[in-house]
Structure formats: structure tokens, C-alpha cells
Amino acid sequence: MTTPSPATLATSLRTHLAGTLRAEQTGTAVVLGGWVHRSRDLGGQVFLDLRDRGGVVQCSFNPQWTPSEVIAAAAAVGIESVVMIEGTVAPRPAEMRNPEMVTGAIEVRATAIRVVGPAVTPALPVAPIKDGKLPAEELRLRHRILDLRREELQHALVLRHRLMQTTRQYLSAQGYLELETPILTKPTPEGARDFLVPSRMHAGEFYALPQSPQIYKQLFMCAGFDRYFQIARCFRDEDLRADRQLEFTQIDIEASFIGREDIIAMAEGLIQALWAEAGIAVATPFPRMSYADAMERYGCDRPDLRYGLEIEDLTARFAPSESGIIQSALQAGGRVRGIRVPGGAAWSRKQVDELETIAKGAGVGGLIRLKGTGSALEGPLAKFLSPESQAALQLREGELLLAVAAHDRVASPALDRVRQECAARLGLADPTVRRFLWVLDFPMFDQDPETGALAAVHHPFTAPNAEDMQARPDAPASWRALAYDCVLNGTELGGGSIRTSDPAVQARMFALLGIGDTAEQERRFGFLLEGLRAGAPPHGGIAFGFDRIAMLLAGASSLRDVIAFPKTTAARALFEGAPSAVPAADLTELHIRTVDA
């Protein structure tokens, strides 16, 4: 993406962008429009820093070139007011140059000023204050216009724009068509809670806002559009987080007559183009790891590969132990797995207890800890381990072994959190390093350990691995899916799958998910099944979380910093004041009556 030359932003009211003026424009007569960033009134002369989209330039009001009434007007204007300033670009006296401003070699010798948009005293500072902290998030959101004027958010939203255009260019160049799908759509029975929209014309019936355009993009494939993409707004009525908003933007992609490798190659190219737009070179292809491998070695399906601390199976070492805790865990089908932390032996009892609290929070009963002290192991369990077992652990001096004896289902998430906390303490996650990764071969279903009920790990339209299905037709919980996730430094950037294009297979998937009744399938997913029955090409796709990518590339720590008008964690829009009550008559027209909770 290239930005237009400053000249193209000239209008009938202004000639240049303030922040783009340079020494080359010396002698040029300019008319600028912008906001008063700062002002310095020295008595006989006045300096105004004028800010517009392009940046900041100093405007100098001096009796040598400025009429006295203009100087008086400049002295009187309040900061953040919008002014039009006429003047001439001039070099600053050599000793007055400001090397910290890109425009610092020059200034605009002002001859006229007009206050076109006087501002009340701003509720928040816009110009940065040295060592100044940002105002509280609540105030930043309540006075969002002022916050958006800050350089940081200006840059973030400009970057967001450029990433959008890069996406469009990259995909369009490969024959992908940008097609739109409805915002008023049909409620989805699985997944997140829907936002419902009442129908005025049909009493008691509701539209839903899309959680994603998933089914529509598959229908495009059935309709022969072959390659589709959309920068799609999605809505999920779930609790918010720093990296989760009620409405968010996905780069949604689907293609026909493709396999997994086609999607991965296309996606790697897109990632490469987006990171390049942010000035970062990314090498492809990305390494790959199976889901099973990721869970075994890292305890999670989106491992951060910037550091090791890999999980080891220590069952054989601990099996001879007489510890009741370990024996009962093993008898219940569990294993002993753990990580060895270099330098961890120096941690205090309290620090290790904190790790155990984290592990317990993830559902395990406790954390086995053993310190390598050179000659012998230290720790509550050391006495239960035979000298042979202790030696086999090969704990080095200073190492701390943290292990969990439990079923993988609970042990993996616990070890994942302990591993991340240890890495954070040791500063192992280098923020300048980027480790991309494809996680492949996700399981098709997640089985509830109590009820045995199956739920789709990805979504119900994902194709199962055909070999698994044929080899173990009666064990769907063991089937792998043709699904893939793109992971960067422990964060999921996006994911997708090859879809089921055979309506009979799709019906079977619904049945396995507990939607066995044909009429029920037709009622909920008839429009998809009709598409598949009309002749569906093999197809698949992927979706990337656009806001999250923008956040990463902008160096922001919250999605709120790359979304112009975000919601608070309590799901409120403080600036515009949504949601809000509506007149009773509006509800009546929508056939809605509210009840007290």
C-alpha cells in the first residue's frame, strides 16, 4: 500500500497537510487547516503547533510578518480548536530547529488565522505530556473523539486501513471475489450466544446477527463463485476480554477445488503480505505440528514456541513410587508429566506455591516439585523415589522439576499455565521474536467426559478425516478433522478447515452431534443441506481475526486501541451510550414485552 502524495489531500479550502511540510516547500504560500495542538504565547509573538492527519507543524506569529490583530487572535485561540492558517513556509533560524519534529527544520510564518471550529476546554489532554500517563479507560472511551486524536490511535487506525487494503489487494490478485453476506440472518443453534433482532413484520420471530458468515460462504461455493473473501463483521454475545469484543472483524476466506495445502499456502502468503505492510519480514513456510503433538509437548493447541520448557512424560520414573497420590492418579488412567525449569530451584517456597495455585486453578490436585541440587533431589516426594529413579530424572543443578500426576484432560491445561507462568518469570518470551506455526489434525469432536456427548471442536461443517472414519467407524471421538489453526507466539491468528461437501456425511455429522432428527436438521440447516444437494464442489477455507492482527501489528495491548468505537468489558458503548432503553411504543410494534429479571 502506498499513501497518496500530500498534494492529493489539497482541497478548495487548504493547500497542504501541515505535517507533510518540509524544507523543500520553503517559500511556498500555504493554507492549512487543523487543530491547535499546543500554543506558546511569548508576549510579543505567538507559536501555535498545528496538527492535522499528516502531523504537526509550528506556525509562527511574529510582528515582522504577522499583522498585530492576527497575533492577538492566535494568542486567544484555545487548544483543540480548529483553525485555518495562511502563511509561508520558511526555514527556522539554525539554532531554533527542533530535531524531534519531522517538520522541525521549518515553520509557517503566519499572516492570517481563522477559528473555524472553536473547542471547549478539552476534557482529556491530546498532546502528549512528558511522562504523562493515559487517562482512565473509562474517560478515554467517554471522550472518544479526543482520544482518537492522539497520535497513537491515529497511527493504529491508519495501519488498520492499510492492512485492510493489503488484504483486498492480495486476495483480489489471486482471483478471490469480495462478496457480502447478510447481517440479518438466521440464529445458529450451536456456538456462542446470538444477538437477536426482532421482526416487526412477523410477530414472535427473530433474525440473528451473524457469528460468522460460515454457511453463506459455503453456499457461495455451491453457487460456483469458486473463490470468496470478505472482511466480515461478526457478532457474538459473550463476555468481553482485552482481546475480545462483542463485534469483531474477520478476514473470511473460502475456495473450491482445493485441499488443505492450497489454503495453507494462500494463508501464509496473506500473513506475509500483512506483516510486510507493517514493515516486518516473515519467512514461509511456517512449521507445522499436529494437535496431538502440541498437547503432548505444550499442553495446549496454540503453543508459544519462543521458548522450550517442553512437557515430558515422567510416568516411568514415578511409577515405582509409593506415593499414594501418584499411584491413585496412575490407576485412574493418568500419567506423570512435567517440565524442568532451569534456575527454578532458586525460587522460594512461596514462589513455587504460587505456581501450584495456578495449577490448582486449572483443575489439578497439586504440583509435584523437585529441586536439582547437584547431588540429591530435594522436595516432598524425593523420599518416595528410588535412587535409580532419581538418577534417571537427570535433574541438573539449579533445575526445578514441576510435574502433575493426573489424566491428560486436566494435566495438560495445568501444565500449560505453569509453563507460561515460568516463562513469564524467566523472561523467556522475547517480544521481538515471531514463531508462526500451523497446528493440524485437530480432533473432530470433543467428548463430554460425563455424558459422552460429542461437540464439534471446530464447527459442524468441518470434514472428518476419511481414513479415520473408515478405520474406526464406531469411534467418532477418535476421528481427526481436516482442520488447521494458524498460531503466532501462543496466539491464535485464525483457523479453518476443509468442509464436508457430501450431504449424507453432513447429515451424519449432525446426527453425531445430537441432531439426529431429519426434520430438525432441515429446520436448522436446510439451506446448507440444500446447497450441498444441489451439487457441491470440494471446498474449504479459513478465517483470520482481523482486529487481533491489527492489535499485534500496532503493538497495542487491547483490541480497544485498534477499534474506533469499542465497547467496555461490561459491553457498553460509553461515547454513544448503547445499549439504551427504547420507548414502549417501539417495543409494542416489535411484539416485545420486557420482564423484570
Add this chain to the structure above:
RNA sequence: GGGGGCGUAGCUCAGUUUGGUUAGAGCACUCGACUGUCACUCGAGAGGUCGCGGGUUCGAGCCCCGUCGCUCCCGCCA
């Protein structure tokens, strides 16, 4: 639904531990001075529902109970 943190001037904060005169500072704002500043400087001034409600007390910014808002996390997010 649950847990942690925060809430004092327009903004950022101190004051809360140990209740006690009129609640302070920096920036911003108003007025004044100042002809090369760039966080201009200097002088003066104005500015407070200590989030809100209740309680304890002779007395509450400070202690107790409740509540609201923002935030981080767990649950949730196919």
C-alpha cells in the same frame, strides 16, 4: 455467574496504614507579565457530591455494609 485491582479538582496523582483545624501537588483553565518558543517561563486566581447510598463515631476521604463504573482474569467465546 465468580475472583483480583482501581475510583480524591477538567487530567494524572498524594493523603487512607494509625479517624481529628480550612483535603494538597503537577498539568490544564482564567487574569496579568514576557519578541524565538517548542511540556515556553514567571506572578496571581478560580476550581472538590473524596463514585453513590447507608452505618459506626463527639467527629469519616480514611473504619463497616451495600451499590455503581472502569479494568484484568476464570467460567463462557462451535
